[in-house]
Amino acid sequence: MDMLQAGLIALFSYLAAECVPAFMGDFGGYMVLSKPLASGLIVGLILGDVQTGVTVGAAVQTVYLASMSVGGAIQTDITVVAYPAVALGVAAGGDASIAIALATTLGIIGVLIWNTMEFVNVFWGNLAAKAAENGDYKGVIRYHVFGTQLTTFLLRFVPCFLVLYFGADYVVALTSQAPEWIMHALEVIGGVLPAVGITMITTLLIKDATYWVYLLIGFVCVTYFELSMVAVAVIASIIAVITYKNLGRTVAADGDEDDMEVEF
Amino acid sequence: MEKKLSKKTLFKSYINWSFFHLTSLGFERMEAFGFLHSMMPIIKELYGDDKEEEIKALKRHSVFYNVEPILGTVVPGIVAALEENRANGAAIDDEMINGVKVGLMGPLSGIGDSFFQGLLAPIFLSIGISFSEGGSVLGPLFYIFTMFPFIVFFSYFVYFRGYRLGVNSVDMFLGKNAKRIQEAFAVLGLIVTGAIGASFVSLSLNITVVEEVTVQGFLDGIFPSFLPLMLLFVTWVLMTKKHVKATTLILAYVVLAFLGSLLGII
Numbered sequence: 001m002d003m004l005q006a007g008l009i010a011l012f013s014y015l016a017a018e019c020v021p022a023f024m025g026d027f028g029g030y031m032v033l034s035k036p037l038a039s040g041l042i043v044g045l046i047l048g049d050v051q052t053g054v055t056v057g058a059a060v061q062t063v064y065l066a067s068m069s070v071g072g073a074i075q076t077d078i079t080v081v082a083y084p085a086v087a088l089g090v091a092a093g094g095d096a097s098i099a100i101a102l103a104t105t106l107g108i109i110g111v112l113i114w115n116t117m118e119f120v121n122v123f124w125g126n127l128a129a130k131a132a133e134n135g136d137y138k139g140v141i142r143y144h145v146f147g148t149q150l151t152t153f154l155l156r157f158v159p160c161f162l163v164l165y166f167g168a169d170y171v172v173a174l175t176s177q178a179p180e181w182i183m184h185a186l187e188v189i190g191g192v193l194p195a196v197g198i199t200m201i202t203t204l205l206i207k208d209a210t211y212w213v214y215l216l217i218g219f220v221c222v223t224y225f226e227l228s229m230v231a232v233a234v235i236a237s238i239i240a241v242i243t244y245k246n247l248g249r250t251v252a253a254d255g256d257e258d259d260m261e262v263e264f
Numbered sequence: 265m266e267k268k269l270s271k272k273t274l275f276k277s278y279i280n281w282s283f284f285h286l287t288s289l290g291f292e293r294m295e296a297f298g299f300l301h302s303m304m305p306i307i308k309e310l311y312g313d314d315k316e317e318e319i320k321a322l323k324r325h326s327v328f329y330n331v332e333p334i335l336g337t338v339v340p341g342i343v344a345a346l347e348e349n350r351a352n353g354a355a356i357d358d359e360m361i362n363g364v365k366v367g368l369m370g371p372l373s374g375i376g377d378s379f380f381q382g383l384l385a386p387i388f389l390s391i392g393i394s395f396s397e398g399g400s401v402l403g404p405l406f407y408i409f410t411m412f413p414f415i416v417f418f419s420y421f422v423y424f425r426g427y428r429l430g431v432n433s434v435d436m437f438l439g440k441n442a443k444r445i446q447e448a449f450a451v452l453g454l455i456v457t458g459a460i461g462a463s464f465v466s467l468s469l470n471i472t473v474v475e476e477v478t479v480q481g482f483l484d485g486i487f488p489s490f491l492p493l494m495l496l497f498v499t500w501v502l503m504t505k506k507h508v509k510a511t512t513l514i515l516a517y518v519v520l521a522f523l524g525s526l527l528g529i530i
Contacts, residue, residue, distance in 0.1 A: 021283040026333040027415045031385060032408055037392050041404035051399030058396040058403060062464040065386045068377065075510055104514065121290030128288065128297050132322040135315065137304055140322075144288040144297035185525035191466030192495065192517045196510055198461050199499040201386055204378045205450040205457070206500070214451050215496075218458025223488040229394040229459060233387060236455035244448035 001047070001091055001168040008046045010161035012039070013083035014153050018069065019117060021145070030069065030078070036060040036103075039082035043090055052094035057086050059096030060103055063193045066201040076103075077110020084160050091168045092175045097186035100193065102171070106163070113155050120155075124148045214239075267310055267351045269344060269427075276305040278423045281340045282416070285333040294330035299365075302340040303347070310351040321347070324358050331369045332376030337419035338433060339368055341426025364431060371438050375446070383453040385411065390460045465492035470529055 001009075015022040016039070018030035032038055040057015044050035064078060081103040089099025124147040131139025175183075202215065221227045221235065281302035288297045303325045311318040331339060343361060350356040388411050396403020426433045436442070468491060471479040483490045502508040524530035 019286045019289050021287050024283050024416070025286045027282060027419065028412050031334075031380065031415055032412045035385070035389060035407065037389055037396065038404050038408050040396075041401060041408075044399075050401060053399075054396050054401060054404060055399040058393045061389055061393055065389055065460060065464070066382060068381050104518070108511075118289060118291045121288050122292040123290075124288055125290045125293050125297060128300075129293075129326045132300060132326045133319065135319045135322060137308070140297065140300060140304070144301060145284060148288045181525050181528075182522075185522045188467070188521040188525055188530055189518055191464075191492075192521055193514060194464040195461070195492070195495045195499045196503075196513050196517070198457060198465065198496060199503050200510060201382050201457050202454065202496075202500055203504055204382045205453045206504075207450075211450070211454060212497075214454035215458035215461070218455040218460075219462045219489070219493060220458075221455075222459045222462035227459075229391045229456075229463070232459040233391065233456055236452045236459075239455060240448040240452035243451045244444055247444045247447055 001087070001164055003165060005046050006161055006164035006168075009043060009083050009087045009164055010157050012042055012046075013079055013160040014156040016082070017079045017152070017156055019121075019152055020149065020156075034079040034082050036064060036078075036082045036086055039086050043083065043087045047087065047090050049090060049094075052090050053086070056089040056094055056096045056099050057082075059190065060086055060089065060099050063100055063103065063190065064197055065194065066197045068200060074111060074114055076107035077114050078107070079156075080110030080113070080160070081107045084163050087164055088168060088171045092171050095175060097183065097190050098171065098175050100190045101186050104193075109159070113159065117152055117155050120151045121148050124151070267348060269306060269309060269348050273305045273309045274341075274344060274424070274427060277302045277340055277344060278337070278420060280304065281333075281337055281423070282419055285336075293326070293328045295333075296326055296329045298333075299329045299340065300325040303343065306344050306347055310347055317351075320358075324361060327362065329365060329369070330373070332373040332380070334380050334415055334419050335372050335376030335422065335437065336368075338372070338422040338426040338437075339365060341423040341428075342368075342430055342433060345427050345430045368434060372434070375437055375442075379449065380415075383449060384414075386460060387453075387456050390456065390463065394463075461492065461496050462489055465489075465495060467491040467495055467530065 012033070014020060016029045016033035018026055018034070020029060023029040023033055033042070036057045037054075038057070040053045040055070040060075041050065042053075043057065044053020047053065060081065064076070064081060068075070069078075085099050085103035085106045088102050089096055092098045124143045127147065128140050128143040131143060205211065206215075217239070218232055218236065221232045227235075281298065284301045285295055285298040287301075289295060300322065303321070307318060307321040307325075311321050325343075342364060346356055346361055346364065350361070388407055392403045392407035394403070395406050422433075469479045469483070473479060473482075487493070499513065502513060503510070521530070
């Protein structure tokens with residue numbers, strides 16, 4: 001990877017981050033361009049191999065389908081996964097299992113970067129608060145936007161650039177010499193880890209064990225009936241509408257009781 | 265004279281929130297200045313002629329604030345309406361404005377996080393992944409050009425709904441009917457999640473009982489993808505019933521995968 005390519009990818013790992021306004025922060029950064037599926041396209045364009053970029057990005061995405069950032073706390077810095085990890089996977093000859101293995105480690109380093117940023121921003125926040133007390137609009141912007149972005153840029157760009165510029169050769173060398181059972185283990189990991197991400201979604205939605213029947217519907221649609229994801233989404237929407245209507249009946253009945261209570 | 269926020273000011277306020285909500289996220293005040301940033305055009309227009317009130321308003325919105333940003337776009341809209349009424353002499357004090365902000369943080373974040381990160385993104389990503397077979401750019405392009413416009417339109421819509429209807433505007437998400445909507449979305453989400461699980465989780469045993477008879481072949485005969493389903497179920501039990509952390513599980517699965525691969529059984 002040459003210096004320009006490493007620089008461009010590191011630049012995107014800054015621009016697409018959640019706390020950077022370039023792509024509307026959470027809206028187009030975290031929710032869109034920080035997804036490995038989207039980053040695969042960008043990394044592919046920069047490295048001159050779109051097909052490999054998208055393949056690696058899509059494979060890494062399966063592990064991070066439900067990467068969550070809740071209330072300012074993160075478990076994995078998805079932007080670091082999306083750019084440096086996918087880029088190293090492409091550099092190592094398009095090996096998605098390498099990218100997935102690296103993603104786990106890099107994602108945790110990303111959490112360290114994230115927490116450092118939240119800590120540094122306390123300092124900028126205090127300056128912005130002082131400016132607000134003096135009615136100084138420009139001062140608020142100076143610290144809340146320009147100050148924070150200076151440190152956030154350094155925290156995100158520099159480590160990514162170093163990893164890409166100096167690390168790519170090591171990764172390529174390591175993968176070409178690794179024994180077969182390690183490469184097989186990495187493949188197995190790529191198949192097993194999505195279970196954790198998927199369960200993070202289900203814990204939000206499953207209220208008791210009976211909700212597993214809905215999960216089973218989707219599961220057998222794919223395994224038995226070999227339906228595409230779009231077809232499953234259509235079926236799921238139909239069942240959701242039926243559920244909504246059925247609940248309407250019971251809610252309406254409850255509603256009558258509520259009215260009676262009001263009369264008391 | 266009755267003060268009325270111009271459409272231009274409201275639009276500026278929306279833009280400030282939609283770009284800068286997380287820009288200065290810090291441990292102490294989280295999104296405080298993202299919120300203040302969205303209030304600045306409004307404060308300037310409403311209190312620009314009264315330095316004392318202006319500074320009071322700037323201080324009022326420099327306090328701790330933290331919400332899921334997309335659905336949370338409704339809050340600057342609601343608060344813009346409150347500030348407008350206040351500037352026109354309505355009995356709205358600092359406590360009430362802050363109470364509305366604080367009171368909406370929790371419920372809106374709960375719904376916003378599970379809807380956008382837990383439901384919408386995984387569904388669109390799964391469809392995108394299925395389109396990207398063979399490295400086709402269709403997959404990423406599909407995701408980018410469905411998700412991004414949706415988020416922008418949605419947040420724009422809720423901002424102005426918040427301004428028009430004030431506090432009542434969140435009834436759609438938190439009111440009586442909201443339970444039904446949430447339940448329907450949970451059903452939708454779970455069915456799609458099941459399909460995602462079937463498509464992306466893989467695990468197979470490499471154990472031969474006698475020649476040509478493998479454990480995997482036996483399992484496939486009973487129920488295809490039985491092991492991935494069991495893996496999902498075990499993961500769910502560990503995370504919800506035993507409260508094992510996701511990071512611990514990931515580490516454990518990595519170790520098990522290496523052991524299994526070394527022994528040659530998976």
